[in-house]
Amino acid sequence: MVKRGRILAFFLIVLLVGNLMGFSTNGILKNIKLGLDLQGGFEILYDVKPINANQKVDRDLLLSTVSALNKRINVLGVSEPIIQIEGNDRIRVQLAGVQDQEKAREILSTQAKLTFRDVFDQKLLDGGDLQEGGAAQSFDDKNRPIVTLTLKDADKFGQVTQQILSMKPNNLMVIWLDFIDGVDSFAAESQKDPSQQKYLSAATVSQVLNTKNVMISGNFTIEEAKQLADLLNAGSLPVDLHEVFSTSIGASFGELALHDTIFAGLIGIALIYLFMLVYYRFLGFIAVVALSIYIWLILVVFDWMNAVLTLPGIAALILGIAMAVDANILTYERIKEEIRAGKSMMSAFRAGSKHSFRTILDANLTSIIAAVVLFYYGTSSVKGFATMLIISILVSFVTAVWGSRLLLQLWVNSRFLNNKVSWFGVKKSQIRDIHEYNEEELVVRGPLRNADFIKHHRIYFMVSGAMTVIGIIALLTMGLNLGIDFASGTRIEIQAPNHQLTKDVLTKEFDELGYKIEDITLAGNNNEMSISRFVGVLSKEEVAKVKAHFVDKYGVEPNISTVSPTVGKELAKNAFKGIMFASLGIVLYVAFRFEWYFGFATIVSLLHDAFLIITIFSILRIEVDLTFIAAVLTVVGFSVHDTIVTFDRIRENMKIKKRVKTYDDLAEIVNKSLIQVMARSINTVLTVLIASGVLWIFGAESIKNFSLALLVGLIAGAYSSIFIAAQLWLVMKAKTLGKTKTKPKDKEKDYDPEPQV
Structure with missing residues (x-):
């Protein structure tokens, strides 16, 4: 009997969540901050240097510098700037949406050190003699823009004017901004055209002035006078800032990049949805609902975090959707297997969900390891990519493991789906009587059931070996086309x-x-x-x-x-460290969760994939930049993700088979495991290739190389998981057969001492 209440609950949940998504999405999208690569702006990395030998660059001084920079940014009127301390002596500034980038650059880096000097460049007063907030833009008696200053001590100013007055005919008070000893001089500057002179003004002192109010006149516009007053009120920088990295993006570039990438994303999402509906039918419908909730949740979390969305971040979101599909595919393929095995709909759902959970958990954890390393060693937009990737993985685990299963469970428990196996893409002719199964029998169904993936493992190794040799030759002869991120x-x-x-x-x-x-x-x-x-x-x-x-x-x-060359070397070093530490962390996790042989096969597989990407980029002379490293680490994570699915099935089948004593026994397990996961591998790779493919074809120009690296790496990852990692594990594991302590006659009876490897 059909329990209609469960079906009604499903539609109520979907309707409730759908309405919540509809009412909140526009507000969330408006709140999300766009990075400078999506709305224009610039980013600068400064080396912080002391202004004298007695000054030490420490945390307190860096914080004081950040505070001073914030005051200057307030002068610019930029909303939500990003100023970060990096390491022990660096500050990174990101200003998105700045209209006049060069003006902003000038305001950030100028010392804004005001000094009053005589014509012989002797300092008489400086910014410390000004009252806090005492500068203002005003007009003189001829309505010309000026800057008025309020001094702390009128008597001191009187003494200064008296000193200058005594220097006739050189009785000029010269007001400078950022005077450099040994470089600047009044004698040199006074010979230049007035529009080119560095000092602000040179006023004749004709009487002693005991006043706190001073006027700076010059060829100012109203805007220039106001900017100078604001700078003086903001105060001088406590350090010298040396620019070692910068990037600027025009607003039109950012707008075009945003448009192209969102367009590519919508196409990718639509194609993934269509594929799931066509291939998995009713299960695909559940997946589409869960994925829509997943996208909305990611935007909600991103908004809550007050994070900045960058171009690589959008790419990570689109890629995350494709990876979220994988969790659904893993569960659905297991459910279909259980249905073909003759189990009831409810039993198939429970068994499929149970068996896929551990695989999904292991696969997601390895991807998070790569993303965390990427975040730690990445900079700027790469951190944005890593942040979005981590959020995507965590949210996909919630929606695919619990959300999708909750929705499907409502239908299964309603009993409406009983005997409707076609809704799951299973033909009744494929279902086998459950009583026909032998306890240790590994049954495979489908068009690949008679395939032998083990037979030609030497050919697979030779092909990969040849590709590796070609790659080594290409790198030795041509090298990599390094972008300025690494080459400076x-x-x-x-x-x-x-x-x-x-x-x-x-x-x-x-x-x-x-x-x-x-x-x-x-x-x-x-x-x-x-x-x-x-x-x-x-x-x-x-x-x-x-x-x-x-x-x-x-x-x-x-x-x-x-x-700068220094930063280029550091970025290259950090990129190498990132790949190595990510690989090491993943291998250690796999070795811990499975066994040492699995870990070794995994590292060979992921290094194979990473090296193949490097080879393709070397041969095609494609520029290698920071996003390329993000792509390599993503591929490393995904490759291991795919490998774990295969290894998990091998481990599961080893427990079912129980008696594994010969190479042929082991080869049968590996081959049938590969056949069992083949549909999942193909479907997952297709969805991820759809996502990265549309980014490559339709996405912004600045992430095309990133998308191409993903395309190459994901294809390599699917290949290596099946034809390299599993085959290599078989060869190594086969050598251990018969090495356990058994009686000689048992070894002679049950073990072929020279397996055909």
Whole structure:
């Protein structure tokens, strides 16, 4: 008898959650902060240097510097800046949505040290003599913009003016901002055109002034006068800041990247939903409901965390959807197996859920290990990718393991699905009488039931070995096309929709600017985009000069990134550490949860996958940047994810078989285990390839290399899990057969001492 109350409960839950999603999604999307790569802005990493020999850069000084930078950012009016202390002597600043990036850059790095000097550059007063908040923008008697200052001590100012008055005819009070000893001088600056002079003003002192109120006049605009007053009120920086890394992204670039990536994501999600509905039918419908809740929950958690959404973060979300599907596929394939074994619908649901839980747990934990290492060693947008990946894995575990099963359980317990095996994609002809099974028999069904994946394991090893040799030769002869993230230098990206760019024209323009370009890459349907790289780090003045040139030439502001040699080496070192520690952590976990042989086979498999990606990028001369490392670590996590599913089935079948005494016994277990997980492996890889494929085809230009690395790595991971890891474990495990202590006659009877490996 059908229990309609369970079905009604299902629809009520779906309706309730659907309404909650509908009412809250728009608000959540509006609240989520976009990173600078999605709305434009810039990011700078500063080395913090002491301003004198007696100063020590410690935590307190770094915090004081952060506080001073925050005051300056308030001058800019930027909402929700990100200022982070990194290591012992670095500060990273991210400002998204800044309209005038060069102005912001100047305000951040200027010392804003005000000094009053005589014509011989002797310091008479400094910013410490000003009252706090005593600077203001005003107008003189001719309605010209000026800056008024309020001093702490009128008598001191009187003494200073008297000293200057005694220096006739050199009775000028020169007011400087950021005077540099040994570099700046009034004598040199006074010979320049007034618009080029560095000092703010040089006023004649004709009488002793015992006053607290001082006026700075100059060729100010109202905006310049207000900015100067704000800077003086914010105070001078307690340290020197040396720029070692920077990247800037125009607002149009960010808007286009956001549009393209969201469009790619919607296509990917739609294709994944369609695949699940077509292949898994009713189970696919449950999965679509659970995945929709999963996406909404991720956005809710991201909003609660007040996190910043970056372009790689969106890619991680889309990839996370594909990985969340895997948990559903694992459960559904096990349920279908139990149905084919002749179990009732309720028994099949319980058994399938139970058997898949441990596999899902192990697989997700290994992926989290890779994501945590990525977060620890990553910087900026890579941390954003890792954060979203961790959230995705945790939320998918909740929705796929509990949410999806709860919804399906309501239908199963209603008994409505009894005898409706076709709703699960199972034909009645595939169902076997449960009484026909032998206790230790490993039964496989489907079109691959007679396949032998073990027979040609030597060929698999030879193919992988040949690919490895090709990779080594490629790396030794061609190396990697390292981006400036690792090689250091400057990267200039131009996107001019109404122009067709050429290498000759761009090379000529950079020659005119005085820069020798190492490499120019053209992209876009009409070569409207170019990426130019050269050795050497541009200063902030040079960055402004290059931007102004291309704005005049093409009407667009280029994106400019600079990386110092020191930072480039550090990033390369951290990338190597990240891959090594992630691999080590995963292998140790697999060895602990399974056995040492499984752990060894896993590390060979994941190194195989990572090296294959590196080989492809070396041969095709594709640029290797920070997102490439994120892709490699993601592939490492996913490859082990896939390998664990296979190993878990082998371990389970070893317990069923019980008596494993010959190589043939072991080979049968491995081969049938591979057949049993093949449908799951193919379907999971398809969903992840859909996600990464649409990102590569339709996503933003800046993550195409990232998406390509994922595509190559995920295909390699699916191949290595089945044809490398499982086969290698078989070869190693076979050598241990018969080494346990048994009677000689038993060994002679039950064990073939020379297995055909």
